[in-house]
Every structure is written in C-alpha cells, then in structure tokens.
Amino acid sequence: xxxxxxxxxxxxxxxxxxxxxxxxxxxxxxxxxxxxxxxxxxxxxxxxxxxxxxxxxxxxxxxxxxxxxxxxxxxxxxxxxxxxxxxxxxxxxxxxxxxxxxxxxxxxxxxxxxxxxxxxxxxxxxxxxxxxxxxxxxxxxxxxxxxxxxxxxxxxxxxxxxxxxxxxxxxxxxxxxxxxxxxxxxxxxxxxxxxxxxxxxxxxxxxxxxxxxxxxxxxxxxxxx
Numbered sequence: 001x002x003x004x005x006x007x008x009x010x011x012x013x014x015x016x017x018x019x020x021x022x023x024x025x026x027x028x029x030x031x032x033x034x035x036x037x038x039x040x041x042x043x044x045x046x047x048x049x050x051x052x053x054x055x056x057x058x059x060x061x062x063x064x065x066x067x068x069x070x071x072x073x074x075x076x077x078x079x080x081x082x083x084x085x086x087x088x089x090x091x092x093x094x095x096x097x098x099x100x101x102x103x104x105x106x107x108x109x110x111x112x113x114x115x116x117x118x119x120x121x122x123x124x125x126x127x128x129x130x131x132x133x134x135x136x137x138x139x140x141x142x143x144x145x146x147x148x149x150x151x152x153x154x155x156x157x158x159x160x161x162x163x164x165x166x167x168x169x170x171x172x173x174x175x176x177x178x179x180x181x182x183x184x185x186x187x188x189x190x191x192x193x194x195x196x197x198x199x200x201x202x203x204x205x206x207x208x209x210x211x212x213x214x215x216x217x218x219x220x221x222x223x224x225x
Contacts, residue, residue, distance in 0.1 A: 027048070031060050032060075032063050032064050035200070042057065045057055048060075077103070077106075077108065077110070078137075078138065079108070079136070080138060080139060080140065081105065082104065082110065082130075082139055082140070082142065083102050083167075084099070084126075084127070084141055084142070086099045086123070087177075089177075090187065091189075096115065097118040098115075098198060100112045100169055102168050106219050107219045108222070109206055110134060111130055112202050113129060114191065118147070124154050127141075128155060139157070140160060141158065142159070142160065142166045143159050144161065207219075
C-alpha cells in the first residue's frame with residue numbers, strides 16, 4: 001500500500017498546487033493520500049516521522065485543503081443518467097446518513113452530503129444541491145423506491161426505479177467504507193471533519209484514482225474528453 005501511494009505521489013501536475021513550499025511535492029502528495037485513505041492527522045504525521053519527515057498536524061491539514069482547492073469538479077457537467085443513494089456511517093459511535101450521486105457513464109461522483117437522518121426531506125435537500133451545481137435538465141435519476149420518487153417530484157426532476165445501474169453508487173460506498181474501516185470502526189472526530197474527509201475522498205476518486213471501467217482514466221478525464 002505504501003509503495004502504491006508513493007508511486008502516485010510523483011505526479012508533475014501537483015507542482016502548481018504547492019509552489020513555494022519547503023516540503024518536497026512528492027512528500028506532501030504522499031501525506032495527503034495517506035490522510036484520504038483514512039489515516040488521522042496524527043497517524044499521517046507519525047508515518048511521515050518514521051520516514052524521516054517531521055511535520056506538524058497543521059501542516060498536513062493545510063496540504064489537504066490546498067490540494068482540494070486547486071481543482072473542483074466541473075460545474076458545467078451535464079450528466080444524463082445519475083445513480084443516487086444513501087448509506088449509514090458511524091461518527092463517534094452515532095449513526096448519520098451519507099448521500100451520494102454518480103454519473104453512470106463517466107463514473108464521476110457528483111456530490112456527497114452528510115445528514116443526521118434519512119428520509120424524504122434530506123433526500124430532497126441533497127437533490128437540490130445537485131440541481132444547483134449541475135445542469136440536470138435532461139438527467140434521469142436512477143433510484144430505489146424509498147423516498148426518492150417523492151423528493152424528485154417535489155423538485156420537478158425525472159427519475160425511475162433501477163436496481164442494476166444503481167449498483168455503481170453502492171460499489172462506491174463500499175470503496176469508501178473500506179478506506180475508513182482500514183483504520184477505524186467508527187469515524188473519530190467531529191461531523192464537520194467527517195464531512196470534509198468525504199468531500200476530499202470524492203475529490204481523490206474523481207481526479208486521481210484510475211478507473212478500470214474507463215480504461216485506466218479517471219472520471220474527470222472521462223468528463224473532459
């Protein structure tokens with residue numbers, strides 16, 4: 001795992017994000033990727049120290065935010081078919097509900113949002129976020145029968161029940177939870193820190209993680225082609 005993360009951390013396109021930093025770009029990228037796999041800031045700085053790089057928790061946190069701010073997913077994306085669903089996540093021993101949506105053709109994760117509960121109102125709030133971020137005029141949402149149809153109707157969006165293509169979002173939830181469970185059974189930290197990590201992981205998945213179904217491209221590369 002460490003070898004894979006190190007090999008991914010030498011991308012030349014990261015240089016512009018971290019100009020005028022005293023720590024080498026591969027080291028910063030490696031630390032960010034460690035954090036995104038589920039390592040806490042303390043665990044990340046401990047691993048760096050074992051590799052001979054002494055840096056503070058604050059430095060790593062700043063690196064994570066700078067990389068995230070260096071490029072956001074394109075607001076001009078026009079997804080034609082979107083799989084949307086929710087999953088339960090445990091934060092400090094208490095359950096919350098994470099909503100996410102993906103374009104079925106590009107595999108791009110369009111958005112994630114954390115709510116204290118599930119139901120029609122949180123589903124509608126999540127869909128409204130998507131509607132503000134993307135052009136959904138010709139989008140068909142692929143959903144199950146639980147609450148989404150009502151939420152879609154409330155917003156004037158189109159949807160249909162689908163249990164096949166929707167598996168894409170289930171697979172993404174599985175990938176995300178594997179990263180968390182590798183270090184913790186429950187997220188340790190505030191809800192805001194958990195929300196930030198989910199957004200960072202979405203950024204990593206979209207922009208840096210090659211996808212086998214896309215012939216080794218990232219979802220963002222597929223959207224831009």
